[in-house]
Amino acid sequence: MRFIHAADLHLDSPLAGLRERAGERAEEIAGAGRRAFDNLIDFAITEQVDFCVIAGDVFDGDWSDYSSGLFFVRGLSRLHQANIPVILIRGNHDAANLMSRRLSLPPNVRELSSHAPETVVLDELNVAVHGQSFPNRAVTDNLALNYPAPRAGLFNIGVLHTSADGRAGHDVYAPCDLRDLRLKGYDYWALGHIHTREILSTDPYIVFPGNLQGRHINEPGAKGFSLVTADGGRVTKVEHVSVDVVRWASVTVDVAGAATLEDICPRVGQAIGEAVANAEDRTLAIRLYLKGACPAHLILAGDPDRLAAECASLALQARGDVWIERVIVETDPAHEANAGTMADVMQLLGRVRSEASDADMIRVKLERGLDKIPAALRHEVGLTSLTAEQYSKVLADAEAIILHRLAAGAPRS
Template structure:
């Protein structure tokens, strides 16, 4: 017996911040969650699975476009024609969705009720499927404690949308623990809510399949569902089914040895070549490139993130414009020269360092800067403001922290410029 376990599909989840980049592959990103789900349905048909379980967050909150729901119904219709039933648990995002309450689903889709946990018996496969949907988005009760007792003579599968213990990165909804889940005696727990792929093999097999498609840089690496194979009341295998259509990747580049802007760019180029050579199962890549290290090139890179991103984007285009997109480039280098070495100089640069070191404590100086800086920043697009923490600090009036951040790069830039002359 085979079934697919998926969760956290977030159909048509809006991608934030893309308007800041005219070169973004907007069409691909806009349809990525749908395309990944279609791939999953294709795989379900190819594998001739016995059923599918969806452990919450099919939708993405209070998303009012009913075309999203109609797309889901259409894909369920494909499974219906193949005789494949689907068991759907509503998660925190589904509890907010109008489509959850109003959309008429095909008769092969069964939705767990919100009032209490209950069991569906799939007699053809001797499976007892236990679950309870979220009624409210912020469900913080321990739902697992209310789940039915073990059903003898059946393969017991528990469906639950939960943060589980130790997942601090996710809202603490329907909290429970591995020990509590195992105490139920179910052979398999089909979990949702945590977007990373996690498998616990103990008294019970406890699985987060992860989400189907990474939607931003915090969701890097392969994404998909799992194909579970069982015999009798034993789980034989849990295999990943990778269905993502675009993959996010954080590329950290060490430029410690770079002496110039050109050297740093060359280091990024080599790193890009390696990422492309390693491949992403043939999928396009969305990269966030971060330059790191105590580098002599720190001053030459100061304030040039936009130019550097354009140069790196050109390198990526040469590798194949449909294969690599640079989502963002960040310079997180530090000066190779220490502040104490600059202080040893007896010139205008050391005087400037002293002035900048004292500036954060000078209220009068900061107050004189703030109006002009805020007037400039308030004219910028919102996406640009969100992409640069330094600009947000100006808006909030926090110039002390801004000076602390900018000073090392500015001094390094002036020092390298002076040496170049």
């Protein structure tokens, strides 16, 4: 017996601030979740799996129209035609009280109740699936405690949307610990909510499959579902199957000692090539981090438009479909940068930054400007709150821009 365990599809998740940066690629990236789900359906039919389990967050939130629901129903209908049952629950993003619109699901699909734990028995397969949907977004109770006892003589699966014992970057919902789950006596736990694949236990198997498609740079690497094989009433294999179509990667390039942008380009090109080689022919979205002390610091931090264009050019030359999502400059000026005609200017800028009254005045004005930027966009660029470290980085970048323009003889604006 083989079944698919998927979770966190987040169909039609909004791009938020990503749309401004993605430009003409925005729709392609926004549609990646749908194409990943199509890949799951194709796999299930081609491999003739016995059934599918989806552990919550099919949708990212309430539909703006019915297109999201119709797309999902179309995929489920293909599984119905292939005689593949589907059991699913709702999570915190698509909880029962969050969704104002509803569509009837095909007869092969069973959505488990949000009022109490419910059990579905697949008689032909001798399988019992136990689970409960979220009635609302903020479920803080340990739902697993009320799941029913295992059905004797059947292969028992628990489906649960949970933060388990807590994971960084994820809100705490339906918390539980491994002991709670093991004591139920189920043969497999199909978990959802955590977007990184993780096997918490192998006796029994307790698994987070991760989300189906990475949505941003904080969800890097291969994404997909778990293919579970059981024989003789026990799990014999749990395999990851990648179905993502856009893969995210953070790539760090050491540019220490580089004197010019031309010196840096070969290093960036090589790093992009290595990332492409690991992307399994997916569209690759890269965030580049340039690090190290180098004389080219003023060029990198002072002319971000040219730097972005050069990196985009290198991406176009790579042997793969690559999009540079952002270039983060974390270089430092080499000691030589303080010498020569710029020394006085460097000292002046240093005094402005270190003088408390000047620094406070600049910070107040900066925060007023940031208040005019939409919250989603501020989150995307990492300026939700202006920490001391972030403020220091903003000032350093501003100094680099000033010095670069002075050195290049550019007009002041």
